[in-house]
Amino acid sequence: MDESAERTKVEWREWGEDAFEEAQEADKPVLLSLSATWCSWCHEMDEETYSVPTLAANVNDSFVPVRVDVDRNPRVRERYNVGGFPSTVFCTPSGDHLTGATYLGPDAMRQVLGRVRDLWNQKGEEAAQVPRSLRDQNPPGGEVTADIERNVAGQLTEKYDATHGGWGDDAKFPLPRTVEFGLKRERETALGTLAAVREHLFDDYDGGFFRYAGQRDWSDVHHEKVLDANAALLRAYANAYLYTGDDDHREVAGKTVEYLTTTLWRDETGAFGGSQRPDDDYYAGSPSDREGADSPAVDPTAFADWNALAADALLTYHAYTDDERARRYAERTLAFLDGMVEDGAVVHYRAGDERDGTGERGLLADQAHVAAAFATAAQVLGTDGTYLDTARAVADHAVETLQNDELGAFVDGPVEGPGLLDWPLRPVDGNAAMASALVDLWALTGEERYRSVARDAVGAFAGAADRLDVQVAGYATAAARLVDAPLRIDVAAPAGSDLHRAALRVADHEKVVVPSAHEAGVDEEYEAGHAYVVAGGDVSGPVATPEELSERVADLF
Numbered sequence: 102m103d104e105s106a107e108r109t110k111v112e113w114r115e116w117g118e119d120a121f122e123e124a125q126e127a128d129k130p131v132l133l134s135l136s137a138t139w140c141s142w143c144h145e146m147d148e149e150t151y152s153v154p155t156l157a158a159n160v161n162d163s164f165v166p167v168r169v170d171v172d173r174n175p176r177v178r179e180r181y182n183v184g185g186f187p188s189t190v191f192c193t194p195s196g197d198h199l200t201g202a203t204y205l206g207p208d209a210m211r212q213v214l215g216r217v218r219d220l221w222n223q224k225g226e227e228a229a230q231v232p233r234s235l236r237d238q239n240p241p242g243g244e245v246t247a248d249i250e251r252n253v254a255g256q257l258t259e260k261y262d263a264t265h266g267g268w269g270d271d272a273k274f275p276l277p278r279t280v281e282f283g284l285k286r287e288r289e290t291a292l293g294t295l296a297a298v299r300e301h302l303f304d305d306y307d308g309g310f311f312r313y314a315g316q317r318d319w320s321d322v323h324h325e326k327v328l329d330a331n332a333a334l335l336r337a338y339a340n341a342y343l344y345t346g347d348d349d350h351r352e353v354a355g356k357t358v359e360y361l362t363t364t365l366w367r368d369e370t371g372a373f374g375g376s377q378r379p380d381d382d383y384y385a386g387s388p389s390d391r392e393g394a395d396s397p398a399v400d401p402t403a404f405a406d407w408n409a410l411a412a413d414a415l416l417t418y419h420a421y422t423d424d425e426r427a428r429r430y431a432e433r434t435l436a437f438l439d440g441m442v443e444d445g446a447v448v449h450y451r452a453g454d455e456r457d458g459t460g461e462r463g464l465l466a467d468q469a470h471v472a473a474a475f476a477t478a479a480q481v482l483g484t485d486g487t488y489l490d491t492a493r494a495v496a497d498h499a500v501e502t503l504q505n506d507e508l509g510a511f512v513d514g515p516v517e518g519p520g521l522l523d524w525p526l527r528p529v530d531g532n533a534a535m536a537s538a539l540v541d542l543w544a545l546t547g548e549e550r551y552r553s554v555a556r557d558a559v560g561a562f563a564g565a566a567d568r569l570d571v572q573v574a575g576y577a578t579a580a581a582r583l584v585d586a587p588l589r590i591d592v593a594a595p596a597g598s599d600l601h602r603a604a605l606r607v608a609d610h611e612k613v614v615v616p617s618a619h620e621a622g623v624d625e626e627y628e629a630g631h632a633y634v635v636a637g638g639d640v641s642g643p644v645a646t647p648e649e650l651s652e653r654v655a656d657l658f
Contacts, residue, residue, distance in 0.1 A: 109151035112161050113168035116177055118519045124165040124194035131196070132164040133181055135188035137171050138377035138400040139312070139325035142204045143187040149212050154456075156285035158422060159211075162330035163218050163529065172404060173450055175464065176514050179528070180235060180521040193218045197229035197518025202240045202562060210284045235524045240510060241564025245556055247584050249566040252284075253577035260571055265318045266297025268571045274313045275302060277333035279401055281610065282574035284337075284344055295341055298334065299353055306388035308360030310334050313620045318593040324379040324397075328407040331357060332373075336414035343421050347406035354418050361411060362430045365399060370451050372403035372437040373411050382498035405441050408434050410469035416474075416481045420605040428482075435478055438471055439491060445498030447471050454635060464514040476541040481605065483596030489545060496542055500554050509557030511535050529569070532558045533576040540582045544589050556583050578611065588613050588657075589635040590650070592616035593627040593643075600632050603647030607654050 113134070114120040124131045134151075136143040144406040151157060160166050170177035171186060181190045183201035190201040191213075202209075220228050257279070260268045267273045268290075275298045283291030301319035302311045310331050315321030331491055342350040365373045380397040387425040415431035418424055441448045447467035475492035482488060503511045510527040517523055541554035542548070559580050562569075569576060590604040591610065596616040604614045619627040627633060631643035634653050644650045 109147050110154060110157040111151050111166050111168075113166050116167055116169045116174055116519070120165055121194055121196060121519045122165045127165065127166050128198060129160045129163060130217060131191040131192050131194065132160060132166045133177075133188070133192060134166065135178060135181055135186055135190065136168060137186050137357070137376075138402075139327055139378055141323065141325065141379040141381070142185075144378075144415065146187050146204055150205060150207050151352045151570075153207050156207060156210055156214075159214050163214065165194075167241050169273065172400075173402065173460070175449075175466065176461070176518070176522055176526070177429050177520070179513065180232070180524065189213075192520070193226050195226065195229070196522075197226075197231055199228055210567070223499035231408045231521065231524065235521060235526065238525055238527060240508065240527060240529075240562045242288055242508065242561050243563030243566070245560045245563055245580050245583050247581070249559075249563060249569075249580040250577050250584070252567055253282065253571060253574050254286045256571045257283050257574075261290040261293070262317065263293075263313050266293045268294070272313060272315050273297075273301075273317060273319050275310065275330065275334055275337075276572060276574075277330070277337040278578070279505050279571045279574040280337045281340055282299055282571075282578050284340055285609070285611065288344065292341065292345070293352070299349075303353065303356075304384075305486060306391060308356055308364065310357070310598060324375040324381060324384045328361075328375050328404070329410055331361060331365070332407065332410035335361070335411075335593060336417045336518070337346045339414065339418040340419055343606065343610055344608050351521040353421065355422075355424070358415065358418060358427050358430075360422065361415075362426060364396070366430070367399070367401045367403065369401065369453060370437065372408050372451070374399045374401045374433055375404050375407060375450075376400045399501050401452070403421070403437065405447045405449055406464075406466040406470040409438055409467070409474040412438065412468070412474040413477045416477050417610075420481045420602075423602070431478070432482070435474065435488070438474065439487075442491060442495060445494040446502075447495060461514060463502055465499065465503055465511050465528070465531040465535060466513070468495050468503070469531060469538050472499070473498040473534065473538035473541065476538060476545060479545055480541075480616065481567060481596070483616050485544065485595075485617055492538070493546070496539060496551070496636070497536075504554060504558065508561050511558055527561070529562055529573050529576050532550075532561065533579045536579040537575070537582060540587065541613055542577065544587060545615055552583070555579065582611060588654075589613045589615065589616045590654075591633045591635060591640075593617070593619035593628060593629050593631050593633070599647055600630070600645075600650065604632055604648050607650070609654075 169177050182188050185203045190206050191199040195453045210657055280291045280294055309326040311322050312325045312327050317485055338350045338354040355510050367374045376398045377399050412431045412434040415427040419427040446463040448462050472492045472495040475488045478488040511532050512525045516525045536555040536558045539551040543551035586610050592601045592604050601616045628643050631645050633649050634641040636657050644653050
C-alpha cells in the first residue's frame with residue numbers, strides 16, 4: 102500500500118494484471134485514479150475527497166481502486182486520460198471505459214459512485230466502450246510535401262495572440278516546439294511568445310518555469326515545474342539567442358541551466374528529477390516572503406525521455422556559448438541514459454540509486470528522445486566516441502519493434518498489457534520526434550534507410566495534415582526536414598576546434614553538423630582542417646576559417 106493509501110484510507114492497488122484479475126473475480130468495476138506528483142488538483146482531491154472515511158469505505162467496498170502515476174505509466178495516461186489530471190475513470194474488469202471525470206469533490210463523488218454502481222449492476226460489461234481515440238486508429242496517410250510546413254506556418258500568425266503573446270485564446274502553454282518552428286519561419290510570433298513566457302511563467306527568485314497559465318492573459322499561473330517543459334524551454338531560449346544574439350535570451354537560458362543543475366539534479370540517480378511540486382502558499386507572496394521557507398519538494402524519479410530532453414538542451418546551450426557547466430551536466434546525463442539502454446531498449450525511469458524493475462522498456466517517447474539526444478551529442482561532442490553508436494542502437498530498436506504495421510506509423514510502446522494497453526496508439530507528436538531523430542541519423546551516417554523510415558512515419562499522418570494546428574508544429578518540422586534535406590556542415594576537424602564551433606553557431610537550429618567528417622566515412626576525400634557546406638545535395642568547396650564558413654552559408658540564403 103502506498104503513501105496515498107495511508108493518507109486517504111483508500112486501499113489503492115498498483116496498476117497491473119493483478120488488479121484487473123481481482124476485479125474479475127469479485128465482479129466489481131475498477132476505479133482508476135490517474136494522478137501526478139506535480140498535480141495540485143490531484144493532491145487536493147486526496148485531501149478533500151478520498152480522505153472522507155465514508156467515501157473511502159464506499160470505494161473500497163464496491164470497486165477495485167487503482168492509483169496510477171501518469172508520468173511513470175504514460176501508456177495508461179494516454180488511454181485513460183479524460184481531459185486532465187486528476188482523471189477519475191471507471192472501467193470494467195477487462196479495462197473498457199464505463200465513465201470518467203476529472204476532479205470530483207465529495208458530493209459529486211458520492212453521486213458518481215452511486216450511478217456507476219447502479220450501471221454496473223444493471224448492465225455489467227454491456228455498458229462498456231472503448232474510447233473513440235483508440236477505435237479510430239487508422240490515420241489517413243498521404244504524400245509528404247511542403248504543404249504540411251506551409252499550413253502550420255500560416256497558423257503561426259493566424260492563431261497568434263498579438264495582445265498577450267502565445268497561441269490560442271484560452272489557457273496558455275509555452276509550446277516550446279512551436280516556438281522553435283516559428284523562429285525559422287515567423288520569428289516575431291516566436292519571440293513575442295518567449296517574451297510573454299519570460300514575464301509570466303519564469304520564477305525569478307528560485308529559477309525555472311511554471312507549467313502553464315490558466316487564462317489567455319497568462320494569469321492564473323499553475324505553479325508546478327516539470328522537467329520536460331523546462332528542458333524544452335531552455336533549448337528554445339538558446340535557439341532564440343542563436344538567431345538574435347540577444348543577451349536577454351542567453352540570460353534566461355543560463356538561469357534555467359542553473360535551476361536544472363541545482364534544484365532538479367539528484368545525486369542519488371545521477372540525473373534530473375521529474376518535477377517540483379506546486380505550493381500556492383509558497384508562491385503567493387513576494388520573493389522576500391520566501392526567505393527561510395522550505396522550497397517545494399522535488400520528485401526524484403528520473404525519467405529517460407525527460408532527461409534526454411535535458412541533455413539535448415544543455416548541449417544546445419553549450420554549443421552556442423561554450424558554457425562548461427551545461428556540458429558537464431549533459432555528459433553526466435548521457436552517462437545515466439546510456440545505463441538505461443538495454444539491447445537498444447530504453448528503460449522508462451529510475452526511482453532511486455538502483456534501477457526500478459517496474460519501469461516499462463521500449464516506449465516510443467523514450468526511444469525518440471534518447472536517440473535524438475545522442476545524435477546531438479555526436480554533433481556537439483564528437484562522432485569518435487560511442488554517442489552515435491548508442492543513437493543508432495536506440496533508433497534501430499524502435500524501428501524493429503514499434504513500426505510494425507503497414508501504416509508506417511510508430512506505436513507508442515509494446516502492444517500488450519492489462520486494460521487497454523493491448524490497443525495500439527500512434528501519437529503524432531511521438532512519430533514526429535522519432536522521425537526528426539531519424540533525419541539526424543541519416544545526415545550523420547549517410548544511411549538512406551533512416552530517411553525512408555522517417556518519411557513513412559510522417560507520411561502516415563499526411564492525409565490529415567490540413568487539420569493539424571500549431572500545437573503539433575514538431576510534425577511540420579519533421580516534414581520540412583524530409584521535403585528539403587536539412588543544411589549539413591561537414592567539418593574535417595575535431596569537435597571543439599574553432600571551425601567546428603563556428604559550424605555549430607550557424608544560424609539554423611535545424612541543421613546537422615558532422616565533426617571529424619573526414620574520419621567518419623561521410624567523404625574520405627575531405628581535406629583535413631576544412632569545412633564543407635552541403636545544401637540541396639550540393640557540396641561546397643572547402644573553407645578554412647570561421648569567417649569563410651559564415652560567408653559561404655550566407656551565400657546560400
